[in-house]
Amino acid sequence: MPTWNDKYLLGHAAIDRQHRDLIENIGSLQQALDKSTNRETLKKSAEKLLTCSLGHFNSEEFLMEQGEFPEKNEHIKEHELFVNRISHLKTACETGEEADGGEISSFLDRWLKTHILRTDRALVEYLLQKSKVLL
Numbered sequence: 082m083p084t085w086n087d088k089y090l091l092g093h094a095a096i097d098r099q100h101r102d103l104i105e106n107i108g109s110l111q112q113a114l115d116k117s118t119n120r121e122t123l124k125k126s127a128e129k130l131l132t133c134s135l136g137h138f139n140s141e142e143f144l145m146e147q148g149e150f151p152e153k154n155e156h157i158k159e160h161e162l163f164v165n166r167i168s169h170l171k172t173a174c175e176t177g178e179e180a181d182g183g184e185i186s187s188f189l190d191r192w193l194k195t196h197i198l199r200t201d202r203a204l205v206e207y208l209l210q211k212s213k214v215l216l
């Protein structure tokens with residue numbers, strides 16, 4: 082289960098703060114998936130992660146728009162994939178459909194490594210570089 086680790090610090094105060102929250106919510110959902118918690122609790126956990134990630138993705142997308150980030154579209158696609166996976170889990174909880182908890186949990190682990198540590202890092206580096214040029 083992921084917990085906050087300073088390796089996730091990218092150097093942008095707002096993004097780092099939101100990532101802390103996001104990682105905490107990812108951890109709670111993975112815990113719920115591991116323990117094969119009842120559907121209602123699992124659904125609540127998925128909803129919480131969904132709300133937190135949507136807010137966070139909106140602020141990153143705003144920064145990308147504002148900073149004219151060239152890799153914006155590819156970055157947004159990764160956000161959409163995340164939202165789709167978690168929305169699907171939430172729907173599965175509602176309809177009683179089987180969800181592969183282990184698979185979702187490893188998707189989340191992979192996402193932390195590839196999205197936060199690579200995709201978001203590239204965005205933050207770009208934004209910091211850009212703000213230096215503007216100063």
Ligand SMILES: [Fe+2]
Binds near residue numbers: 156160196200
């Ligand atoms: Fe992102």
Ligand SMILES: [Fe+2]
Binds near residue numbers: 137
């Ligand atoms: Fe992010």
